[in-house]
Amino acid sequence: MAKEEANSGSASGGNYDVFLSFRGSDTRNTFADCLFIFMRNAGIRIYRDDEELRPGENISEILWAVRSSQIYIPIFSKNYASSRWCLRELTCMVEESYGQLLGKILPIFYDVDPRDVKLDTELYKxxxxxxxEELDYTVVKTWKEALTKAAKIKGWHIKDQRQGKVIEDIVTDVLQMIEKRKRELVGIDNYIKDIKKLLNYCDTSDVRFIIIHGIGGIEKTTLAKAVFNQLSPQFEGHSFLSNIQESSSCGDIVKMQRKLVADLFGLPFAKTFNFDEGNNIIKKSISKKRVFLVFDGMDGNDQFLQLAKHCTSCGSGSRIIITARDNSIFSVTKLEESEENISIRSTKVIPYEMKKMPFDHDLGDISREFVKLTGRLPLVIRNQSEAKGKSILKTLEKVFHQDFHQKFKIIPDVVGHQVKQIF
Known part of the structure; x- marks a missing residue:
């Protein structure tokens, strides 16, 4: 496999800072190479893969590198969409980044326009x-969805630009993002140690569920992702299923089944399979593997609970993490009532309550100003970055120059959407 890793190492947030995705024939010896060297020299842990030089057809290692990275940089060029490998990488990036703190896409439009990537022109279409013409329609559909989502993300445009200056700007922005991410992860290391201890992944005598529960906004997903990145290489198969609660409301259980089977076995599903057929395939195949799974954002949806229940049939030593706000929906019996499980091995279900969000001390002064400005009322203010917090604070100072109790009544009419969202 042709791959290069620069300044590799392990970290709470991922094994790599950046995953670089590009079409080799377009940018291997030009822009992509220069960007790689600049980032490496800046001390950024970067992974790049050249699909043109890969002799085999096993993409599992590449997708693991995607999931182990904090920042994804796809370089969209004229022939990017003609590469199945590039499209698989991009789809994985979108799945990993959507609705999560870990994994952010920073697209580069090298010699194409966002309209091309959005499939509004014939180039990518x-x-x-x-x-x-050659592949399952559902596979190509996910690639289309990934392209259109990525095209909407603000990125860099290289057309008619000095490439050296653009690369410098990209490296500067990435370094700032990495530093910000380090601050966001302050205080989470102790949680990681707790979960790894509960998982006890070296013990292969049982199947173990860890249920991370707690109120929203305390970084449950971040914690699960960090543990997943560190431990997933120790297992025969692994999959991170994110945004389950949202998928549940949209009826996307079959899509989740597809991802699970693709991640663990590299198998495509037939176009017209249903939920029960998907569960049967998973149940029959999963017992042969020691796997590490994460169900992120579970609620009381019966279909997703059934899917989790089938995972009690995983090979001995398998580990499953579930994140949820409410621990009560996961009774031990719901996860253990499996005849195969009872007769072959034990299952341990361990709840873990995450009680508070790590505090960024850099925001202390801003928090005190919010409290002072709002008349010391017991409001809940959502977590903000330092820069956004200062911006919102300035807006509120203009609004609340009179008595806060009176001004608070007219917040919806005076301030913008961004300010309203903090309360």
Whole structure:
């Protein structure tokens, strides 16, 4: 496999700072190479993979590198969409970044326009049509969705730009993001140690569920992702299923089944399979593997609970993390009532309450100003970055120059959406 890793190492937030995705024939010896060297020299832990030089057809290691990275940089070029490998990488990036703190996409539009990537022109659209002639429609559909989502993200445009200056700007922005992420992860290391101790992944005598529960906004997903990044290479198969609660409301259980099977076994599903057929495939195949799974954001949806229940049939030594706000929906019997499980091995279900969010001490002064400005009322103010906090504080200072109790009544009419969202 042709891959390069610069300044590699382990960290709470991932094994790599950056995953670089590009079409080798377009940018291997030009822009992508220069960007890689600049980032490496800046001390950034970067992983790049050249799909043109890969002899095999096993993408599992590449997708693991994606999931182990904090920042994803796809370089969209004219032939990017003609590469199945690039599209698989991009789909994984979108899945990992959507709704999560870990994993952020920073697209580069090298010699294309966002309209091309959004499939509004024939450039990428024709490439996808060729894939549809040879592949399952549902596979290509996920690639289309990933492209259109990535195209909407603000990125860098290289057309008619001095590439050296653009690369310097990219490296500067990435370094700032890495530093910000380090501050966000302050205080989470102790939680990571707790979960790893409970998982006891070296013990292969049982199947173990860890249920991380607690109120919203305390970084349960961040914790689960950090543990997943560190331990997933120790297992025969692994999968991180994110935003389950949202998928539940949208009826996307089958999509989750597809991802689980693709991650663990590299198998595509038939176009017209249903929920029960998907569960049967998972149940029959999963017992042969020692796996590490994460169900992030579970609620009381019966179908997702059934899916989790089938994971009690995993191979001995498997580990499953579930994150949820309410621990009461996961009774031990719901996860253990499996004849195969009872007769073959034990299952341990261990709840872990995450009680508070790590505090960023840099925001202490801003928090005190909020309290003073709002008349010391017992409001809940949502967590903000330092820069955003200062910006919102200035807006509130203009509004609350009179008695706060009176001004608070007219907040919806005076301030913008961003300010209203903090309360």
């Amino acid at each position: 024709s490439a996808l049509m060729k894939h549809e």
